[in-house]
Amino acid sequence: MLKLIGQRLVQGAVTIALLSFAAYALIGLMPGDPIDLAIAGDPRLSAEDAARLRALYGLDQPLIGRYLAWAAGALQGRFGFSRLFAAPAHEVLGNALLNSLALLLPTTILSALIGVGLGILAARRPRGALDYTVNAIAFAGISMPSFWLGILLIILFAVTLGWLPAGGPPDRPGLAAWVTHLALPGLTLTVLGLASYARQTRAAMIDALRSLYIRTARAKGAPERRVILNHALPNASIPIITVAGLDFATLVSGALIVEAVFAWPGMGKLIYDAILGNDYNLALLALMLTALVTLVANLLADLAQLAIDPRIRA
Amino acid sequence: MSSRALGRFLAHGAGAVSAAILLALVLAALAAPLVAEVLGHDPFTPDLFNRLQPPSAIHPLGTDELGRDLLLRLLYGARVSLTVGLAAALASAAIGLAIGLAAAWFGGLIDGVLMRLADGLIALPALPLLIVLAAVDPRQLGLPRDVAALDLIRIVVIIAIFGWVKVARITRGAALSILRMDYARAAIALGASTPRLLWRHVAPNLAAHVAVATTLTVGNVILAESVLSFLGLGIQPPTPSWGNMLANAQELVFAAPMAAIWPGLAIFVTVVATNFAGDALADALDPRAEPGRS
Numbered sequence: 001m002l003k004l005i006g007q008r009l010v011q012g013a014v015t016i017a018l019l020s021f022a023a024y025a026l027i028g029l030m031p032g033d034p035i036d037l038a039i040a041g042d043p044r045l046s047a048e049d050a051a052r053l054r055a056l057y058g059l060d061q062p063l064i065g066r067y068l069a070w071a072a073g074a075l076q077g078r079f080g081f082s083r084l085f086a087a088p089a090h091e092v093l094g095n096a097l098l099n100s101l102a103l104l105l106p107t108t109i110l111s112a113l114i115g116v117g118l119g120i121l122a123a124r125r126p127r128g129a130l131d132y133t134v135n136a137i138a139f140a141g142i143s144m145p146s147f148w149l150g151i152l153l154i155i156l157f158a159v160t161l162g163w164l165p166a167g168g169p170p171d172r173p174g175l176a177a178w179v180t181h182l183a184l185p186g187l188t189l190t191v192l193g194l195a196s197y198a199r200q201t202r203a204a205m206i207d208a209l210r211s212l213y214i215r216t217a218r219a220k221g222a223p224e225r226r227v228i229l230n231h232a233l234p235n236a237s238i239p240i241i242t243v244a245g246l247d248f249a250t251l252v253s254g255a256l257i258v259e260a261v262f263a264w265p266g267m268g269k270l271i272y273d274a275i276l277g278n279d280y281n282l283a284l285l286a287l288m289l290t291a292l293v294t295l296v297a298n299l300l301a302d303l304a305q306l307a308i309d310p311r312i313r314a
Numbered sequence: 315m316s317s318r319a320l321g322r323f324l325a326h327g328a329g330a331v332s333a334a335i336l337l338a339l340v341l342a343a344l345a346a347p348l349v350a351e352v353l354g355h356d357p358f359t360p361d362l363f364n365r366l367q368p369p370s371a372i373h374p375l376g377t378d379e380l381g382r383d384l385l386l387r388l389l390y391g392a393r394v395s396l397t398v399g400l401a402a403a404l405a406s407a408a409i410g411l412a413i414g415l416a417a418a419w420f421g422g423l424i425d426g427v428l429m430r431l432a433d434g435l436i437a438l439p440a441l442p443l444l445i446v447l448a449a450v451d452p453r454q455l456g457l458p459r460d461v462a463a464l465d466l467i468r469i470v471v472i473i474a475i476f477g478w479v480k481v482a483r484i485t486r487g488a489a490l491s492i493l494r495m496d497y498a499r500a501a502i503a504l505g506a507s508t509p510r511l512l513w514r515h516v517a518p519n520l521a522a523h524v525a526v527a528t529t530l531t532v533g534n535v536i537l538a539e540s541v542l543s544f545l546g547l548g549i550q551p552p553t554p555s556w557g558n559m560l561a562n563a564q565e566l567v568f569a570a571p572m573a574a575i576w577p578g579l580a581i582f583v584t585v586v587a588t589n590f591a592g593d594a595l596a597d598a599l600d601p602r603a604e605p606g607r608s
Contacts, residue, residue, distance in 0.1 A: 008452070011433070014434075018434065026450055093390075106593040139586065143585040143586040144582055144585075145540050145578060147544050148574075148577075151563070152575075154564075154579070155574065155575075159571055166568075191316075249438055250439070250440075252439035253440055253442075256441045258543075260544075263315055272445060272545065275445055283446070287443075290439055
């Protein structure tokens with residue numbers, strides 16, 4: 001298993017390296033480099049000045065050379081300057097990352113708890129009324145465009161009822177403002193996230209409840225509650241965690257869209273603004289960081305399996 | 315699909331209903347110009363005197379912020395969204411099939427590289443990468459910009475770059491097990507050429523798996539297109555797509571909440587229907603499954 005973790009780490013590093021190169025090359029294909037923008041901003045800039053600036057920024061170098069220079073800097077913690085925010089890129093990112101995590105972490109926990117709960121309820125009596133209801137919720141969750149669900153919640157809670165703000169960052173300090181501004185984006189993301197937990201839990205629990213050790217536990221007279229929580233769930237949790245790890249990337253994508261709908265100043269909005277605003281350094285760093293968070297979540301899923309299942313520890 | 319499989323598909327209640335809904339959507343999209351003819355206006359010309367009208371006899375769903383008919387824009391949007399959905403799903407399936415077959419056939423290093431690439435793509439959040447790709451300037455690649463058809467092709471290509479992984483994995487797994495079967499080994503022993511082996515023995519046995527995966531991909535692709543268009547990176551106005559209609563509608567959500575209902579509902583219904591149809595297809599093509607069970 002240690003070998004597997006080692007493999008994962010190497011794989012993650014390779015993924016990050018390849019992704020950074022692909023992103024670097026693609027961002028170079030977007031309209032307008034920094035010098036074009038400088039020329040647009042100051043018409044008096046002469047051709048020689050432009051050429052001099054190009055050389056100064058290293059933009060006359062071939063792509064691979066520029067990428068290596070950027071990567072060498074990034075590895076030493078120099079991520080360059082953000083053009084849009086006129087600050088070092090990593091300083092701009094700190095806040096956005098915290099805002100995104102403030103949205104992502106509670107909703108991940110909530111959707112896992114609710115989704116696993118619904119899945120267990122559905123699995124207790126497959127093809128029963130409750131099972132069909134949970135299935136319908138889960139199916140709606142995976143088929144629903146996340147931004148539409150967000151807009152529907154805005155229509156209901158902000159436009160019609162007027163209970164919650166339609167979006168934006170907290171407008172005053174204090175926990176209450178955070179909670180009210182996070183409520184709608186959080187609810188949107190939770191509904192989307194719990195769908196795959198519920199489906200996976202249902203399938204894994206139905207499998208587990210069919211096995212011989214469950215029959216044994218019931219034959220010994222274990223109460224139903226104990227059969228489900230102590231005998232079936234730990235065995236069902238391994239496939240659930242696998243899928244949770246894999247689905248984290250989907251959840252991150254979902255969070256980015258939800259941030260766009262609710263104008264939440266997190267990584268999603270930052271990546272979008274940076275890419276459309278030709279803020280290369282910021283866009284690259286934000287992309288790398290998002291990828292890193294996702295890969296770390298995948299690794300945590302592997303470690304959780306290791307902690308739960310003694311068979312793979314051997 | 316054999317007639318028995320077709321029977322099983324139709325016996326699957328949700329599958330039949332989903333197929334009917336999808337057929338109705340396609341027909342409605344095809345009939346869009348006819349509807350425009352009947353209503354006597356088109357979905358592109360602004361009519362500023364009739365902005366944000368409630369539903370009426372000439373505007374069954376009302377009008378948008380430029381006075382354009384919402385029903386017509388929804389129908390023309392269906393043409394765009396369904397075309398992109400189908401084209402990108404087929405493109406993803408074609409790429410996935412090629413990569414999956416290559417991985418299974420060559421094995422070794424090629425297999426390793428292709429499947430690690432698939433792992434990497436699956437592990438990363440797709441949206442930021444989609445945004446980067448969508449922001450690439452086609453002129454930098456020597457392509458003309460400002461061509462409406464190019465807009466469609468661009469979206470299809472971008473989505474297919476990420477969409478192939480599922481089909482590739484399914485193809486590889488199925489192809490590996492088929493190549494180990496006696497009939498495939500017999501064909502190899504008889505000296506069948508590689509194209510013949512893949513085409514006559516592997517492909518027919520793969521078809522069911524790939525058909526199911528492709529159907530399920532259509533829904534995801536329609537979602538991806540709508541997200542990109544919603545963010546302003548997909549289909550560009552004035553061409554309507556369900557995604558960019560929602561982007562407009564969100565800005566006016568306080569003035570005209572209903573405008574945000576219809577395009578989203580259209581996406582939702584389409585995606586639910588393709589997902590159900592995919593599940594039903596999976597059951598129908600699997601002879602071991604009992605009819606009518608999901």
